[in-house]
Amino acid sequence: MIFRQNLRTFAAMSKYGTILIVDDNAAILTAMRYLLDDTFENVLTLECPDDILKLMTQQSIDIVLLDMNFTLGVNSGQEGLFWLRTIRKQHPETPVVLLTAYADVSLAVKGLKSGAADFITKPWDNDELVRKLKDVLDMQNEIVSLDEVEREHIRRTIDRCHGNLTQAAELLGITRQTLYNKMKRL
Amino acid sequence: MIFRQNLRTFAAMSKYGTILIVDDNAAILTAMRYLLDDTFENVLTLECPDDILKLMTQQSIDIVLLDMNFTLGVNSGQEGLFWLRTIRKQHPETPVVLLTAYADVSLAVKGLKSGAADFITKPWDNDELVRKLKDVLDMQNEIVSLDEVEREHIRRTIDRCHGNLTQAAELLGITRQTLYNKMKRL
DNA sequence: AAAAGGTGTCTAATTTTTAGACGTTTTGCA
C-alpha cells in the first residue's frame, strides 16, 4: 500500500548533494575539496564562519562539516560550539559534523547536546570521513511516512498516559473515537 | 481550537507518578525512599538490577533512577550501561536518570548516546536531585498534539526534498493534493 | 526543440473525523 524507498534511490542520485566545509585552514579546505568531490555534487568551502548563515540562505546545503577551532591559540572549541548552535537554530534539519583537533570528550558531550550529528578527529582517515558523512546523510534520508510518524506518536502518548485512551486522545487533540479508528488501522 | 495543557495540570496530579530506584546499596535506597516520598506517588526500590524488566512489566513506571556501579570494585560503569540499554530497549518511553559515583565524562558520553535522560553524581544534593527528576518528567509530559507532530514532520520532509512538493508527498505517503491541503491548514 | 518532471487547480467518489449520546465497567477515595 504505502510505497517506501530510499530517497537516494528514488531521485536516482549518484551523489550526496551539497556539502559545506568550514575551516580557517585553507590547506585543509583544499584537501577536503579534493577528497569529497567524488562523493558530493557540490563542495562549498568557507574560511570564515561569519558567512555561514548568509551562504545557507542562498544555497541549499545538505550537510555541514564544521571545524571547532577558529581563532589561533584558542582550543576550547567555544567558537565551534557557538557556530554549531547558530547553524542548528536557523537550520535544524541540516546535519552538522564536527572536526576537532584532538579527542576532547567534554567538547564531545557539549557537541552532542547541541545537536551535532557526528565527530571526526584531526588528523582524519579519508575513508572513515567519507563513510561517516555518507552514514549521516543515509540515516537522515530514511523515509518515514506520515502514517508511521503518527502511529509512533500515538504509541508514545498512550504509553505516557499508562493506557488511558480518553486522556491520550485529549492530549493528541483528537476525538476518542478517532483514536480508536487510528488504532484499529495502524 | 486545539486544547493544550500540561498533563500534570490536566490530571490534577500533585505528585509525579511512580519512580523506580535501582542501587545495590541498601542505605542509599532508604535515603532515596525517604527523600522522594513527598514528590512521587510510589517509590519502588531494587537492590538487584536483574529484576528490573520483570518489575517493569508488572508495574507502570514513570522514571528510573539507575546506579552505574553494581559489582563492588568494578567502577567502569559497564554494568550500569548494560542495564540502561536493556531498559531502553524494552521501554523506550521511560526516562532513565543515571547515578554515578563521580563525574566520569566518558561514561557521560556513552550514557547520553544510550539515551539517558540526565546524570546525578554521588554524593548528591537533595534539592538538585529532586529538581532534575521533576525536570525530566515535566519535559517528557509536554503535550504535543498529533497536528503538531504532523506539521513538524511535513516541514522536515519538504526541507529534505529542498522544496520539491511532489517528491515530499510521495515520501510522506500521501497525495500531492493532500499535502497542499495540510500546508494550507497548518 | 523535445522530453521529463514539477506546479497549481479542478471534480466527483470515498473515507475519515467530528460532536454527541448511551449503557457498562473500572477506578479513586471516603
Next chain:
DNA sequence: TGCAAAACGTCTAAAAATTAGACACCTTTT
C-alpha cells in the same frame, strides 16, 4: 465497603478530508 467520577465501547448523522485522475502551464535536462 459503597458511592461518585472517570473511562470504556459502541452507535448515529453531519461535516470535513483524502483520494485518483485530469488539465494547462512552467522549469530543467538533454
